[in-house]
Amino acid sequence: TGAYIKEMEGARALNAYVLETADKAAEMAKASDARLQKGEGGPLEGIPLGIKDLFCTEGVRTTACSHILDGFTPTYESTVTSQLWRDGAVMLGKLNNDEFAMGSSNETSYYGAVTNPWKGKGEDKALVPGGSSGGSSAAVAARTALAATATDTGGSIRQPAAFTGTVGIKPTYGRCSRWGIVAFASSLDQAGPITRTVRDAAIMLKSMSGYDPKDSTSVDQPVPDFEKALTGDIKGLKVGIPREYRVEGMPEEIEKLWTQGIDWLKAAGAEIVDVSLPHTKYALPAYYIVAPAEASSNLARYDGVRYGLRVEGKDITDMYEKTRAAGFGAEVKRRVLIGTYVLSAGYYDAYYIKAQKIRTLIAQDFKQAYEKVDVLLTPTAPSDAFGIGEKTDDPLSMYLNDVFTVTVNLAGLPGISLPAGLSARGLPLGLQLIGRAFDEETLLRTAGVLE
Ligand code: GLN
Numbered sequence: 001t002g003a004y005i006k007e008m009e010g011a012r013a014l015n016a017y018v019l020e021t022a023d024k025a026a027e028m029a030k031a032s033d034a035r036l037q038k039g040e041g042g043p044l045e046g047i048p049l050g051i052k053d054l055f056c057t058e059g060v061r062t063t064a065c066s067h068i069l070d071g072f073t074p075t076y077e078s079t080v081t082s083q084l085w086r087d088g089a090v091m092l093g094k095l096n097n098d099e100f101a102m103g104s105s106n107e108t109s110y111y112g113a114v115t116n117p118w119k120g121k122g123e124d125k126a127l128v129p130g131g132s133s134g135g136s137s138a139a140v141a142a143r144t145a146l147a148a149t150a151t152d153t154g155g156s157i158r159q160p161a162a163f164t165g166t167v168g169i170k171p172t173y174g175r176c177s178r179w180g181i182v183a184f185a186s187s188l189d190q191a192g193p194i195t196r197t198v199r200d201a202a203i204m205l206k207s208m209s210g211y212d213p214k215d216s217t218s219v220d221q222p223v224p225d226f227e228k229a230l231t232g233d234i235k236g237l238k239v240g241i242p243r244e245y246r247v248e249g250m251p252e253e254i255e256k257l258w259t260q261g262i263d264w265l266k267a268a269g270a271e272i273v274d275v276s277l278p279h280t281k282y283a284l285p286a287y288y289i290v291a292p293a294e295a296s297s298n299l300a301r302y303d304g305v306r307y308g309l310r311v312e313g314k315d316i317t318d319m320y321e322k323t324r325a326a327g328f329g330a331e332v333k334r335r336v337l338i339g340t341y342v343l344s345a346g347y348y349d350a351y352y353i354k355a356q357k358i359r360t361l362i363a364q365d366f367k368q369a370y371e372k373v374d375v376l377l378t379p380t381a382p383s384d385a386f387g388i389g390e391k392t393d394d395p396l397s398m399y400l401n402d403v404f405t406v407t408v409n410l411a412g413l414p415g416i417s418l419p420a421g422l423s424a425r426g427l428p429l430g431l432q433l434i435g436r437a438f439d440e441e442t443l444l445r446t447a448g449v450l451e
Contacts, residue, residue: 045088068327078180096135106134130160155405162430173412174219177212240373296339
């Protein structure tokens with residue numbers, strides 16, 4: 001822990017941490033040592049972690065990197081983090097993220113952008129670490145945390161993992177409790193780890209998973225020993241290659257990476273099957289209706305009365321308006337406006353209901369594919385890490401970065417991104433595996449072979 005605290009303090013220029021809790025870490029590490037000496041160590045005993053600022057941590061400021069949650073200190077601990085502490089892990093601090101997890105580059109945070117520890121060959125410009133879990137991916141890539149918690153609503157675990165050469169797994173919807181995690185789009189949000197290796201991801205995921213009666217969408221399924229799934233044997237495994245993911249304008253090097261991944265799996269004894277997910281092209285538009293709709297409802301609670309920031313006004317309505325005007329950033333406001341619009345009486349059928357129908361069709365596409373194959377292989381993102389500021393004026397091109405990841409959330413399936421090579425600029429590229437619901441074991445086993 002001491003060594004990691006030093007690394008964390010030495011890497012402040014990355015802006016990965018929005019709050020360092022070195023004293024708490026030292027205290028937790030001491031308790032950990034005492035347990036180990038008594039032979040009572042848990043599976044994560046003494047492991048120093050960074051926690052995305054979306055997870056409520058008792059007595060430790062939690063803001064979702066929004067101004068509107070200024071000074072909010074929860075009186076409770078999220079279920080996922082409490083399970084990590086139960087197993088002996090140590091908290092180094094709270095990690096930066098896009099405001100309310102809305103973004104793909106970690107540039108919408110009230111606390112400023114995070115810098116990717118990677119730089120392009122011969123390039124000097126600062127790159128984004130992906131988002132929304134950019135603090136998590138940067139911290140793990142820069143070795144300032146052994147692993148980190150993250151959340152994924154449309155790709156926020158997998159895309160930042162791809163941009164930083166780390167491993168990120170988004171489990172099946174319902175696998176990890178959402179209780180105590182600041183809500184963005186409740187029917188899509190899932191917690192998961194960002195780690196250096198597939199084995200670390202398996203160990204972290206086991207600790208984070210499990211049924212929680214406090215989350216009504218938590219699923220009562222036994223939690224397997226994910227580490228045991230890493231047998232290295234994928235002989236006879238059927239791997240689907242969804243042809244609709246060969247999107248127009250995909251850079252050649254991404255295409256090549258994908259082919260490389262196919263070859264690796266073939267060499268390991270897997271059978272490659274061409275599959276079709278015909279409704280893929282509707283996923284992005286459907287996601288950018290469903291996610292803002294749920295966000296506009298979830299964010300209604302930030303009224304200046306219950307949490308964080310309050311800007312006084314001449315009456316209560318004026319106070320609400322002034323607080324929300326000052327407290328939310330531009331991207332969050334954009335989402336609230338879109339969400340309110342698509343849920344409004346006149347447009348509900350045309351947008352929201354239609355998006356829900358598309359969601360069902362996308363889930364059915366996957367279901368049909370899984371009658372033929374065990375797992376799907378795709379790229380994680382259509383590009384390598386882009387420059388800070390490069391896409392901030394063009395939200396649409398930012399949203400397009402999520403093209404390969406949002407389908408998985410819409411269908412509630414598990415997905416993992418693992419580092420698979422470098423781009424021509426010398427930057428990490430990720431491959432994504434998508435599995436059947438509650439079959440994270442096959443995902444991890446296959447990822448272990450590709451690693
Ligand atoms: N980039 C997507 C968005 O902005 C996904 C974010 C996430 O997964 N939290 O909504």
